[in-house]
Amino acid sequence: MLVQLSARGPDSAGVAFYREPAPVGSTKLSLRSAAAGTAWDGLAAECQQVFGNPVTYAVRASHAILTIASEAEPVETWLALHHPELTVMSAGSVIEIYKQAGHPQQLIDRFALAELDGSHALGHTRMATESRVTTDHSHPFSTGLDLCLVHNGSLSNHNRLRAMLRREGIQFLTDCDSEVAAGYLTWRMREGATLEQALDGCLEDLDGFFTFAVGTADGFAVLRDPIACKPAVMAETDDWVAMASEYRAIAGLPGAQDAVMWEPEPGRVYSWGVAGVL
């Protein structure tokens, strides 16, 4: 799907897979190392020493998925302190994020994504407009446990919003407007909003244009700005539901030709869960 859409922008790509739930009481963390040849075994041993619980890890190119019998927050705090060379890209029980600057095909090949399966996935191919092309600027962005965001569009009030969110304790790695949207959702849900309420808040608080897709533990949500500047198409069959910027991305899925298709209406929050519509 990403390669089909790479004509829209091929400078960076990323995916979030929802797969292989961690055991109850454990957390999966997607870690990215800036340094080549990271000793992931050493890190796992270190974590085990600190948190006193068995730690497993699976390496995929520059990333590793660390599963640790602990809540996410203490591990993230410890990592930030002791391993600043690592970036935590996602945390939760099922989410795994892989992303890098470069063409989507490179991502697929380097991370051998074809090997992965799962209940659902979210992907993004980027054409940077207002901020740099780096892996940190690439989508998806984590917005909390098992949550992540991809964005098509551009926000105009992201600087002011970022400053406000920083005061609220939300951390940002980049000057990318999309990361601010992710931070906004994180903040709203931290303050007690449901995902749906947080997305509704975007219509009020975000100035600019956007189509958002948000991955959740058991499904995904979609929101377009009220003017519908950016495209989105939905397709549904008895077996699957898919959303993309264009039908081209969906065309390769089995039975796509006969799927029920429609455009999500502007300014309306849509959400799906594995067990059906949420």
Next chain:
Amino acid sequence: MASTDAISGLRFDLNQGSVRDLNQRLHQPGGGGPVLIANPGGRHAIAVGLDAPWKVEIDGHVGYYCAGMNQQASVRVRGNCGVGVAENMMSGVVNVDGSASQAAGATARGGMLVINGDASARCGISLKGADIVVRGSVGHMSAFMAQRGALVVCGDAGEALGDSLYEARLYVRGSVGSLGADCVEKDVRAEHLEQLRGLLAAAGVDDADPLEFRRFGSARQLYNFHVDNLGAY
């Protein structure tokens, strides 16, 4: 990738050859006759810039700008369309079995666009003389700045219908989300019923009674319509 059959005409498979090859073939002088396009796969710019009496059938969903700038040709899409189907059409007919995305028929100057499903936002934006018939509903800002031609909506119209309208005629059978600036409801007179009847018949719509439609047009109150502003430049 193209094969020719004396009876069924040209056949193109877009899984075998490129859209550019297809369009170049259709642009060759002296064209016309039946063409079947297989496996469109949502590709963009299929059958654009035709200027010959082709009868094109596209077997599936298409991407952006399908049948753009069409002249003379009749193009049928057996599926849905992406953004800007039949944009800037000059003449001919474009018929969509499914639904169309944004800006269907944008700036079209002539010919007829028929959408049998729904059309989303900005349908008929800046319409300049073509006729558009939508069996379903249209999204917000449809017929924005439409100058000439007609937009017939058998379902509902979204917000801000006909904003900054000039002389195009809008007919809606269902509800209207809201009217855009300077767009007002107008009487349906005999001449309008006559026009509607003709448009519905031409579009093959036989389950909508012209008497069920309301008509909308320009109140002609915006800046451009004031005689005081004539000498301003």
